[in-house]
Amino acid sequence: MKKKFVVGGLVILGALGYLVYAGLTQSAVYFVTPSELAAGPVPGKAYRLGGLVAPGTLEWHPRTLDLRFALTDGKSTVPVRHRGTPPDLFAEGRGAVVEGAWTAEGYFRAQQIFAKHSEEYQAPPSEAHRAGYEELLRTLRGEPR
Amino acid sequence: MIPELGQGTLFVALGLAVLGTGLAVAGGRTGRTALVESAQHAALGVFALLTAAFVLLVYAFLTFDFSVRYVAHNTNLGTPFWYRITGVWGALEGSLVLWAWMLALYTVVVAARHRERARVFHPWVLATLLGVLAFFVSVMTLAAPPFTRLAPVPADGRGLNPLLEDTGMITHPVALYLGFTGFTVPFAYAVAALVTGRLGDDWIQLTRRWTLTAWYFLSLGLLIGGWWSYHVLGWGGYWAWDPVENAAFMPWLTGTAFLHSIMIQERRRMLKLWNLALVILTFSLTLFGTFLTRSGVIASVHAFTQGAVGAFFLGFLALVVLLSLGLLAWRWDALRAQGELDSVVSRESAFLLNNLLLVGATFTVFFGTIFPLLSEALRGVKVSVGAPFFNQVNVPLFLGLIFLMGVGPLIAWRRASLDNLRRNFLGPVAAGVVAAAVFHRLGAGSALAVLALALTVFVAATIALDIGRATRARLRMGERLPAAVLGLLVRHHRRYGGFIVHLGVLLVAVGVTGSQAWSVQTEATLERGQAAELAGYRFRFDRLDAAEASNHFKVIATFSVSNGRSTGAMHPAKKFYPQETTPIAAVDYRTGLVEDVYLVLGDFARDGSRATVKIQVNRLVTWIWIGGAVLTLGTALALLPERRKAA
Numbered sequence: 074m075k076k077k078f079v080v081g082g083l084v085i086l087g088a089l090g091y092l093v094y095a096g097l098t099q100s101a102v103y104f105v106t107p108s109e110l111a112a113g114p115v116p117g118k119a120y121r122l123g124g125l126v127a128p129g130t131l132e133w134h135p136r137t138l139d140l141r142f143a144l145t146d147g148k149s150t151v152p153v154r155h156r157g158t159p160p161d162l163f164a165e166g167r168g169a170v171v172e173g174a175w176t177a178e179g180y181f182r183a184q185q186i187f188a189k190h191s192e193e194y195q196a197p198p199s200e201a202h203r204a205g206y207e208e209l210l211r212t213l214r215g216e217p218r
Numbered sequence: 219m220i221p222e223l224g225q226g227t228l229f230v231a232l233g234l235a236v237l238g239t240g241l242a243v244a245g246g247r248t249g250r251t252a253l254v255e256s257a258q259h260a261a262l263g264v265f266a267l268l269t270a271a272f273v274l275l276v277y278a279f280l281t282f283d284f285s286v287r288y289v290a291h292n293t294n295l296g297t298p299f300w301y302r303i304t305g306v307w308g309a310l311e312g313s314l315v316l317w318a319w320m321l322a323l324y325t326v327v328v329a330a331r332h333r334e335r336a337r338v339f340h341p342w343v344l345a346t347l348l349g350v351l352a353f354f355v356s357v358m359t360l361a362a363p364p365f366t367r368l369a370p371v372p373a374d375g376r377g378l379n380p381l382l383e384d385t386g387m388i389t390h391p392v393a394l395y396l397g398f399t400g401f402t403v404p405f406a407y408a409v410a411a412l413v414t415g416r417l418g419d420d421w422i423q424l425t426r427r428w429t430l431t432a433w434y435f436l437s438l439g440l441l442i443g444g445w446w447s448y449h450v451l452g453w454g455g456y457w458a459w460d461p462v463e464n465a466a467f468m469p470w471l472t473g474t475a476f477l478h479s480i481m482i483q484e485r486r487r488m489l490k491l492w493n494l495a496l497v498i499l500t501f502s503l504t505l506f507g508t509f510l511t512r513s514g515v516i517a518s519v520h521a522f523t524q525g526a527v528g529a530f531f532l533g534f535l536a537l538v539v540l541l542s543l544g545l546l547a548w549r550w551d552a553l554r555a556q557g558e559l560d561s562v563v564s565r566e567s568a569f570l571l572n573n574l575l576l577v578g579a580t581f582t583v584f585f586g587t588i589f590p591l592l593s594e595a596l597r598g599v600k601v602s603v604g605a606p607f608f609n610q611v612n613v614p615l616f617l618g619l620i621f622l623m624g625v626g627p628l629i630a631w632r633r634a635s636l637d638n639l640r641r642n643f644l645g646p647v648a649a650g651v652v653a654a655a656v657f658h659r660l661g662a663g664s665a666l667a668v669l670a671l672a673l674t675v676f677v678a679a680t681i682a683l684d685i686g687r688a689t690r691a692r693l694r695m696g697e698r699l700p701a702a703v704l705g706l707l708v709r710h711h712r713r714y715g716g717f718i719v720h721l722g723v724l725l726v727a728v729g730v731t732g733s734q735a736w737s738v739q740t741e742a743t744l745e746r747g748q749a750a751e752l753a754g755y756r757f758r759f760d761r762l763d764a765a766e767a768s769n770h771f772k773v774i775a776t777f778s779v780s781n782g783r784s785t786g787a788m789h790p791a792k793k794f795y796p797q798e799t800t801p802i803a804a805v806d807y808r809t810g811l812v813e814d815v816y817l818v819l820g821d822f823a824r825d826g827s828r829a830t831v832k833i834q835v836n837r838l839v840t841w842i843w844i845g846g847a848v849l850t851l852g853t854a855l856a857l858l859p860e861r862r863k864a865a
Contacts, residue, residue, distance in 0.1 A: 075558075075559070077562055078559060078562070078567070078570075081562070082574065085571075085574055085575075085578070086578075089578045089581070089582065089615075092582070092610070092611045092614065092615075093582050093585060093586075093611055095610075096582075096586075096606075096607045096610045096611040097586075097589065097603070097607060099606075099607075099610070100603065100604065100606040100607035100610060101589065101593075101601045101602070101603050101607065102601060102602050102603075102604065103599065103600065103601055103602075104590070104600035104601055104602045105600070121602045133821065135743040135821055135823075135828065135830050136743050138741055138742075138743060138830070156741075157741055157820075157832075158741065158820030158821050158830050158832065159820075159821070161452070161800060161801065161802050161803055162800050162802075163800065164799060164800050167799075167800075172602075172604070
């Protein structure tokens with residue numbers, strides 16, 4: 074009797090091991106920095122790319138939902154394109170992680186953008202920042218500047 | 219003055235917890251009740267002091283005492299009243315205070331209730347609970363002190379993370395921590411059973427309801443977390459297999475396994491060792507989860523504060539595991555199984571398989587979560603393991619578990635005869651097969667979804683069959699229908715409470731299946747008056763408005779939403795917090811039993827002429843939350859006190 078259970082258990086454990094192995098080989102994605110990607114990008118291969126959104130590179134075309142920016146680690150810079158609105162917490166000079174693939178055309182096509190949620194907030198923004206919000210409110214309400 | 223008082227309170231609590239642990243151990247070794255009594259008083263003292271510390275921290279938040287670093291970092295003058303209270307557990311230091319306070323609460327309740335009933339275990343239970351408490355209070359005094367002063371004192375605080383300003387954040391951490399800390403109680407009894415050598419099922423009988431309570435709160439915490447994610451984060455999902463989520467999910471899986479395997483020990487005196495190991499594992503996983511989320515070893519989108527706390531937790535985890543393994547080794551001979559399994563086709567093996575699948579799922583989640591660490595340490599390659607891995611590996615396991623949910627409660631103990639199988643499963647299997655055919659004909663599309671729903675119908679049919687049969691028996695005895703069902707539920711509340719919990723889990727499964735298989739989404743930029751279409755709905759962008767709240771500005775869009783039959787307005791918005799450099803979406807969604815319409819405002823033109831919007835039609839998501847409510851009812855029923863057996 075005991076033997077049946079041991080054999081059954083081993084079969085299940087084997088199946089589990091196979092599931093994990095197959096899952097990892099199919100779905101684990103290499104996590105690279107812009108320099109690492111620039112050193113030898115393989116077109117079509119899935120990567121997760123993490124870096125800083127390089128200042129002055131963010132372009133957003135609302136009509137076509139085309140989002141372009143570059144991720145940098147200070148040494149290399151990788152151009153990234155994405156279809157969709159920039160997510161909350163996404164801005165120039167901030168960290169971002171994107172998942173997608175390198176294309177033969179020489180840019181990174183991001184399927185997903187992860188911006189960091191953080192529990193505590195560092196640099197408190199300036200007064201100018203607040204003034205910007207207030208101006209936005211006035212504009213929307215149609216009040217004079 | 220108040221902060222110093224708080225800090226002092228914590229130091230005294232630490233001393234008292236350590237002293238109490240020592241007294242309880244001494245009481246256990248010598249058998250002198252006076253010592254145990256003193257330990258009990260120490261536990262009461264720790265509870266009183268932690269309550270005081272908690273109140274002092276709340277007071278500091280309510281009075282905007284920005285001279286306290288933690289207060290200044292997690293609130294500001296604009297924070298609304300209720301969020302100043304919940305801001306207390308908005309970050310690490312305060313969460314630990316809440317955690318320790320709950321553990322102290324469990325400790326005094328256990329002490330009060332079980333003093334008489336479990337005299338032999340009592341000193342060791344107290345020692346374990348007070349020891350764990352001493353650890354948490356030491357973290358609070360040494361690694362993450364909540365009352366540290368800030369100099370110079372800022373005029374205003376930074377404010378709470380806006381994402382945490384939500385009703386979900388009032389309840390989610392409370393439920394989750396009640397679950398986490400709750401598992402300390404069965405763990406403490408397991409330790410007591412090992413130390414005293416009374417390894418029968420006394421400790422299981424004594425802790426069954428505690429375990430169920432902890433399991434319930436953990437389930438609730440996970441569900442509320444999903445709900446918060448769904449209606450706050452604006453991605454239309456409720457679960458992302460993020461390390462933080464996995465950290466809470468692993469003890470839930472092993473806790474679920476434990477709730478089932480103790481039934482075999484109660485009934486057949488088997489699995490003694492396994493049950494002890496499971497409860498030790500569950501408790502260790504709650505510590506491991508905290509280590510994982512608070513140490514910063516694993517990159518997570520949730521990114522909590524990091525610090526020395528990680529090292530504390532890792533050290534304590536190692537201590538707990540070593541001591542527990544030592545105890546298990548010491549009692550090894552007494553723990554060898556007495557019962558023997560009779561047949562592969564029996565309730566015992568259904569439960570064993572359930573345990574194997576649950577622990578297997580725990581292992582895969584564990585492995586997937588730490589794989590990036592392993593890969594970097596061993597191969598020097600950084601990888602990330604995301605949702606595709608966890609789904610691929612766990613979906614087959616969960617389908618298997620749903621199947622067993624139908625088999626386990628109805629199959630015979632020891633050895634199921636062909637007749638037993640036919641009587642209990644022929645109908646439900648037929649129902650499942652018919653359901654599969656119907657779903658397929660209706661164009662369900664995904665084979666996986668058809669399989670999941672068919673299994674759900676199969677399980678629901680087994681439950682209906684059992685309740686129907688038992689009710690008919692009572693009707694034959696002359697009872698009337700409502701009384702018969704009610705009497706059945708109350709009389710056999712453990713069994714039928716379990717069934718109702720299973721129904722709740724089935725509803726969650728239906729919601730997950732539906733939302734994964736049939737949700738649709740699109741994204742569009744619309745000029746004022748222009749409309750987008752999705753799944754039979756028309757969304758017309760009407761205008762943008764601005765509003766002001768105590769601590770943020772809000773830009774509110776108005777969309778006319780119609781599906782041919784009815785029209786209504788929806789208002790997705792963006793919130794601008796002065797302490798934030800980027801705005802945060804405020805989702806608007808309309809719930810329905812079949813589908814939710816879910817709008818997220820993206821970018822917009824500053825003159826209000828144009829807006830980009832993400833539109834989702836999410837199928838059956840509501841059933842996840844309904845499942846949570848059903849699960850609550852079932853747990854409440856199962857928790858009813860045992861009826862005293864007639865002498």
